[in-house]
Amino acid sequence: xxxxxxxxxxxxxxxxxxxxxxxxxTSICVASHLHFCKCCRDEVARLDEVGSQLMAISSPxxxxxALFDKVMVKIDQPQPVAEAAxxxxxxxxxxxxxVNKLIHNASKTPVWKRLSSSMEEAKLFTGxxxxxxxxxxxxxxxxxxxxxxxxxxxxVVLKGSFSDESSVYTEGDFIIRQxxxxxxxxxxxxxxxxxxxxxxxxxKLTSFLGFFLNPWLKxxxx
Amino acid sequence: xxxxxxTVDKKPQSAPKVAFFKSTEKRDDKWSTLLxxxxxxxxxxxxxxxxxHFAPLLKSFAQASRQDGWFPGLxxxxxxxxxxxxxxKAGGYNPQKASATTWIYTVARNCRIDMLRRKCNTQxxxxxxxxxxxxxxxxxxxxxxxxxxxxxxxxQSLGQLPREQNEILRKVxxxxxxxAEASQELDLPLGTVKSRVRLGLQKLQILVAPExxxxxxxx
Ligand SMILES: [Zn+2]
Numbered sequence: 001x002x003x004x005x006x007x008x009x010x011x012x013x014x015x016x017x018x019x020x021x022x023x024x025x026t027s028i029c030v031a032s033h034l035h036f037c038k039c040c041r042d043e044v045a046r047l048d049e050v051g052s053q054l055m056a057i058s059s060p061x062x063x064x065x066a067l068f069d070k071v072m073v074k075i076d077q078p079q080p081v082a083e084a085a086x087x088x089x090x091x092x093x094x095x096x097x098x099v100n101k102l103i104h105n106a107s108k109t110p111v112w113k114r115l116s117s118s119m120e121e122a123k124l125f126t127g128x129x130x131x132x133x134x135x136x137x138x139x140x141x142x143x144x145x146x147x148x149x150x151x152x153x154x155x156v157v158l159k160g161s162f163s164d165e166s167s168v169y170t171e172g173d174f175i176i177r178q179x180x181x182x183x184x185x186x187x188x189x190x191x192x193x194x195x196x197x198x199x200x201x202x203x204k205l206t207s208f209l210g211f212f213l214n215p216w217l218k219x220x221x222x
Numbered sequence: 223x224x225x226x227x228x229t230v231d232k233k234p235q236s237a238p239k240v241a242f243f244k245s246t247e248k249r250d251d252k253w254s255t256l257l258x259x260x261x262x263x264x265x266x267x268x269x270x271x272x273x274x275h276f277a278p279l280l281k282s283f284a285q286a287s288r289q290d291g292w293f294p295g296l297x298x299x300x301x302x303x304x305x306x307x308x309x310x311k312a313g314g315y316n317p318q319k320a321s322a323t324t325w326i327y328t329v330a331r332n333c334r335i336d337m338l339r340r341k342c343n344t345q346x347x348x349x350x351x352x353x354x355x356x357x358x359x360x361x362x363x364x365x366x367x368x369x370x371x372x373x374x375x376x377x378q379s380l381g382q383l384p385r386e387q388n389e390i391l392r393k394v395x396x397x398x399x400x401x402a403e404a405s406q407e408l409d410l411p412l413g414t415v416k417s418r419v420r421l422g423l424q425k426l427q428i429l430v431a432p433e434x435x436x437x438x439x440x441x
Binding site: 015042 | 302306332334335343348353368376377428
C-alpha cells in the first residue's frame with residue numbers, strides 16, 4: 001500500500017475533498033485514488049487540520065439545554081439494528097469500499113456492456129447527473145479506438161494497468177483528461193485492466209450548446 | 223513495478239522507530255482525554271463535558287454553511303447527529319492519530335455534507351460522505367509525527383495569516399464554497415482564488431508538492 005504513484009489529483013481537488021465541497025462524482029474518484037495513495041491520504045489528513053482549527057476558533061453559539069437532554073434520551077434508546085446496509089463482503093478484492101458499495105447497489109446493479117472487441121463498460125448509479133460514472137474493462141493487450149474527449153474526464157486505475165502515447169498507468173493512478181485531449185489507451189499484455197471513470201455528461205454539453213444556439217437562430221432574419 | 227519492490231524492501235529498516243515515537247504521539251489535551259474516556263467506559267460525565275464544549279462550536283459550523291440545501295433547522299439537527307455519533311463511535315477514536323477536535327470536526331464535516339445533499343436531492347443517494355473515508359491506515363511513525371507537527375503548526379499560525387488568505391480558507395472550509403464559487407462571490411479570477419488558498423496552506427506547511435510528499439513518506 002505504500003506504493004509511490006506518479007499521477008495524483010490536483011491540490012485543489014484535495015482541498016475541496018477535505019472541505020467537503022467537491023461534487024459526488026469527483027469525490028468518488030479522489031477517494032479511489034486515496035485508497036491506493038498514502039501520500040495523498042496524509043496530505044488530506046493535514047488539510048483536515050485547517051477545517052478543524054477553523055471550527056475550534058469560531059465563535060460558539062448558544063445551545064438550548066433541552067438539546068442536551070434530547071441527545072441523552074436518544075443515546076439511551078436501543079440502537080436500531082442494521083439501519084444501514086452492511087458493507088458488501090463480496091466486493092472485488094482490492095477495490096475501495098465505496099466502489100464495491102456502488103457495484104453492489106441493491107437497487108441498481110451495474111451491467112457490463114461490450115463497447116468494442118477489447119473494452120466493456122458498466123455504468124454506476126451514483127444519484128447525481130453532473131457526471132457519468134462507469135467502470136471500464138480493457139482486456140489484456142486490448143487496443144481501444146483512438147478517441148477525443150468532449151468533456152472533462154477523470155480516470156482511476158483500480159486493477160491492472162494500461163498505457164497510452166505518453167505514459168503507463170498502474171493501480172491508483174489518477175488521470176485527468178481535458179476536453180479536446182486525444183488518446184488511445186492500450187491494456188497491458190499481462191492481464192485485464194479495470195478503471196473507474198467519471199465523464200462530464202454528454203447530455204449536459206448538448207443542452208449547453210442548445211441554450212446558446214437557439215436564441216441566436218431565432219433572431220436570424222428569415 | 224520496481225518502485226513497489228523498493229519501498230517494500232525499506233520497511234523492515236524503519237520498523238524499530240515505531241516504539242520510539244508511539245509514546246510521544248498520543249494527544250493528551252483535555253478533550254482528547256475525555257473522548258477516550260467516553261470510548262473506553264461510556265462515561266456520561268465526560269460526554270457531558272464534551273457536549274458543553276463542542277455543541278456550541280458545531281452549531282456555529284452548521285450556521286456558517288452557505289451551501290445549497292441549507293435550512294434553518296440544520297444547526298440543531300447537526301449538533302444532535304454529530305454528538306450521537308461521537309457517543310456511538312468514540313470506541314474507535316485513536317488519540318495517536320488525531321486530536322478529539324479534529325476527529326469530531328471530520329464527523330461534523332461528513333454529517334453536514336450528507337444532510338445538505340439529502341435536502342437537495344430527490345434521487346436516492348447510494349453513498350454517504352463517510353463512505354469516502356474508510357481507508358484503514360497503517361500509520362507510519364513518520365506520518366504520525368508529521369501529522370502532530372501540522373496540528374501544532376496550524377494552531378499557532380492560522381491567526382497570523384494575511385487577512386485575504388484567512389478569508390478564503392474560511393469561505394472554503396466553513397461556508398463550504400468551492401474555489402469556483404468563491405471566485406464568483408469575491409469577484410476574483412479563479413486563478414487568484416486558487417493561489418490564495420495555496421499560499422495560505424503553504425504558510426501552514428500544508429500542501430506539499432507530490433515530489434516532496436514522496437520523500438516525506440519514505441524518509
Ligand atoms: Zn496521490
